[in-house]
Amino acid sequence: MKLKTMAALAVGAALVVGMSACSSSPSTSGTTAPAATSNAGALIGISMPTTTLERWNNDGAHLVDKLQALGYTTDLEYADNKTDEQISQIQNMINDNAKVLVIAAIDGTTLGQVLQTAADAGITVIAYDRLINGTPNVDYYATFDNYKVGTLQGQFIETQLDLKDGKGPFNLEPFAGSPDDNNAKFFFAGAWDVLKPYIDSGQLVVPSGKAPASDDDWQSIGIQAWATATAQSEMQNRLNSYYSGGAKVDVVLSPNDSLALGIEQALQGAGYTVGSDWPLITGQDGDLANVKNMLAGMQAMTVWKDTRTLGDQVSTMVDQILTGQAVDTNDTTSYNNGVKNVPSYLLSPQVVTADTVQTDLIDSGFYTKADLGIS
Numbered sequence: 001m002k003l004k005t006m007a008a009l010a011v012g013a014a015l016v017v018g019m020s021a022c023s024s025s026p027s028t029s030g031t032t033a034p035a036a037t038s039n040a041g042a043l044i045g046i047s048m049p050t051t052t053l054e055r056w057n058n059d060g061a062h063l064v065d066k067l068q069a070l071g072y073t074t075d076l077e078y079a080d081n082k083t084d085e086q087i088s089q090i091q092n093m094i095n096d097n098a099k100v101l102v103i104a105a106i107d108g109t110t111l112g113q114v115l116q117t118a119a120d121a122g123i124t125v126i127a128y129d130r131l132i133n134g135t136p137n138v139d140y141y142a143t144f145d146n147y148k149v150g151t152l153q154g155q156f157i158e159t160q161l162d163l164k165d166g167k168g169p170f171n172l173e174p175f176a177g178s179p180d181d182n183n184a185k186f187f188f189a190g191a192w193d194v195l196k197p198y199i200d201s202g203q204l205v206v207p208s209g210k211a212p213a214s215d216d217d218w219q220s221i222g223i224q225a226w227a228t229a230t231a232q233s234e235m236q237n238r239l240n241s242y243y244s245g246g247a248k249v250d251v252v253l254s255p256n257d258s259l260a261l262g263i264e265q266a267l268q269g270a271g272y273t274v275g276s277d278w279p280l281i282t283g284q285d286g287d288l289a290n291v292k293n294m295l296a297g298m299q300a301m302t303v304w305k306d307t308r309t310l311g312d313q314v315s316t317m318v319d320q321i322l323t324g325q326a327v328d329t330n331d332t333t334s335y336n337n338g339v340k341n342v343p344s345y346l347l348s349p350q351v352v353t354a355d356t357v358q359t360d361l362i363d364s365g366f367y368t369k370a371d372l373g374i375s
């Protein structure tokens with residue numbers, strides 16, 4: 001009896017908490033509070049875009065660890081950057097009775113139909129790192145502040161080149177992320193809102209002419225799938241076409257590390273040398289090869305997003321959803337997906353340079369000295 005009563009109380013409490021959760025956050029889609037015990041061991045579907053970009057491997061592994069530690073079962077899938085494959089994998093998770101889907105979309109505009117199926121099955125959807133657009137059937141979004149990522153890159157260039165004090169002109173080559181990645185729009189806007197005034201003043205010059213007229217034109221310099229090889233060949237083309245007469249590149253706006261790696265390889269191939277004419281290069285993600293390049297003087301900074309904290313936050317949100325609690329969000333206005341403002345939780349990115357690798361990346365346990373090849 002006692003057990004039954006406890007169960008009834010638990011269900012009652014969960015329902016009350018669930019209702020208060022819905023009423024306490026009117027902008028969230030909320031969820032009817034299931035009985036807490038009914039979701040123990042529930043299946044969580046984790047859909048990641050690709051293993052070819054380093055950070056997603058870290059994201060997936062950490063999410064699995066955290067969710068399994070909470071007693072859930074997990075299905076982690078990587079879609080090789082193929083949208084059809086991602087859709088099919090998500091459909092399989094629905095068929096396997098997943099209770100929550102955590103999705104880092106390859107292309108956030110392609111999931112409308114499969115997420116309608118998920119909604120019809122009562123499945124809650126969390127957009128992971130990248131917003132999912134054009135559908136009401138995404139319940140939450142968890143990411144780092146994407147616009148701030150770009151702002152940090154732009155401000156780093158502004159400070160290092162002393163642009164505020166009128167220094168220049170400097171030769172800049174800007175790049176943007178994958179045209180199908182909603183985040184890339186925000187990264188570029190954050191940086192360009194800092195740098196465009198210096199283009200207009202003539203302190204920053206773009207010899208290749210590849211300077212978007214506005215934030216909205218970012219896709220004109222986008223690199224599909226964030227591919228290192230594509231960034232390398234684009235930089236090679238610009239060097240061959242616009243820098244053959246002795247002009248040098250002074251600064252490169254790279255939105256992330258996979259692009260920066262290709263750009264750095266192109267510069268090496270063109271004979272640029274560290275400590276002599278090597279340009280200032282930005283990045284994002286703290287990828288291992290790029291941190292090593294930072295320590296070697298080949299990259300000036302990376303915007304680090306400690307993916308462990310994103311996994312921690314999302315696993316907490318999953319547990320709140322499945323135990324009928326109010327779901328943590330700290331931003332319900334920044335991310336409209338074309339249908340609604342998606343209740344979001346934004347984490348803060350931070351700048352890491354060669355001088356802060358020890359304190360930020362090694363002391364935090366993100367990398368070991370051995371990882372980085374330092375004794």
Ligand code: GAL
Nearest residue numbers: 053129130181183226256285
């Ligand atoms: C973005 C992500 C970044 C960037 C890129 C490549 O959506 O937020 O971390 O590295 O994809 O994965």
